[in-house]
Amino acid sequence: MxxxxxxxxxxxxxxxxxxxxxxxxxxxxxxxxxxxxxxxxxxxxxxxxxxxxxxxxxxxxxxxxxxxxxxxxxxxxxxFEIRKPARLSQPALEVLTIIAYYQPTTRAYVDQIRGVDSSYTMGLLLDRKLIEECGRLQVPGRPRLYRTTRTFLRSFHLQSLEDLPELPDFGGAGQMRLGDNGEIVDPDGAAETDSPSAAE
The missing domain is CATH 1.10.10.10 (Winged helix-like DNA-binding domain superfamily/Winged helix DNA-binding domain)
Incomplete structure (x- = not known):
């Protein structure tokens, strides 16, 4: 040809x-x-x-x-008489940003960074297929892990996650990470003693 x-x-x-x-x-x-x-x-x-x-x-x-x-x-x-899709709320953007930069991650990790319960907002993001479940963390309670989807990439005109802009400043909390045992580690490297990592 x-x-x-x-x-x-x-x-x-x-x-x-x-x-x-x-x-x-x-x-x-x-x-x-x-x-x-x-x-x-x-x-x-x-x-x-x-x-x-x-x-x-x-x-x-x-x-x-x-x-x-x-x-x-x-x-x-x-x-096609299609209504303009609703914009993402500020809480939804916050949750989506955290998951995008720290995926795969748990809801408890998102809650810890935001300081509030994120279950409702994550449910909305799941419904809009911007995030998805991708397994469970192998720690007691086996909390669900979440990641962004291809719909997320298309919606934000990204070819891959490598196209994400530089990590925004979460005021210190953005440097937290999940430790090997699922505990949330603060910016100074100390694990949170009352980590809610087993929550789903």
């Missing part, structure tokens, strides 16, 4: 998929190697962005997806 034909075939696959598709699946479908596939995908991405097309090709980790351009979000919503 010539380059232009491969490019058209890749575009057709992306359009037909609707969902994010892995680079490897494109390679297998078109019998091409990864460098060739990534060259085509990158060219398509640049083409859509440079020509200010109504669609964009978005890369999230090792997957690719065609999406409508953010510039035309209002027009798309009006066409």
């Amino acid at each position: 010539e380059f232009k034909e491969i490019e058209s075939a890749v575009e057709a696959i992306l359009f037909a998929s609707g969902d994010p598709i892995q680079t490897e699946r494109i390679c297998v479908a078109l019998d091409i190697d990864r460098p060739a596939a990534e060259q085509v995908l990158q060219k398509l991405m640049d083409h859509y962005a440079y020509d200010r097309r109504g669609v964009r090709l978005v890369r999230v980790e090792d997957t690719w997806q065609l999406c409508s351009a953010p510039d035309y979000a209002d027009a798309v919503r009006r066409a």
Whole structure:
């Protein structure tokens, strides 16, 4: 297949998929190697962005997806009578930030940093598929662990977690971490004596 034909075939696959598709699946479908596939995908991405097309090709980790351009979000919503999604509240942004930078982490760890119960807010983030459960910490009580999702990456226009900006200042508490036994360690390296790490 010539380059232009491969490019058209890749575009057709992306359009037909609707969902994010892995680079490897494109390679297998078109019998091409990864460098060739990534060259085509990158060219398509640049083409859509440079020509200010109504669609964009978005890369999230090792997957690719065609999406409508953010510039035309209002027009798309009006066409489908979609209400503008509710903005994340300040508590939700706080919880999401902590999980993004310290994942995988427990709800108790999030509570410790914020100083308040975060169960309701985390439930909302789970419903919006911005975070997900990813196992349990191997300590007494086996608290659930949480991490961000690909929906989170797409929502904040990130290709991977490496694209997160520099860690914000949580006023000292942001330097806390989970110790080997699940205890919460403060910035000076001392474990909290009444750690709620076993809470879910």
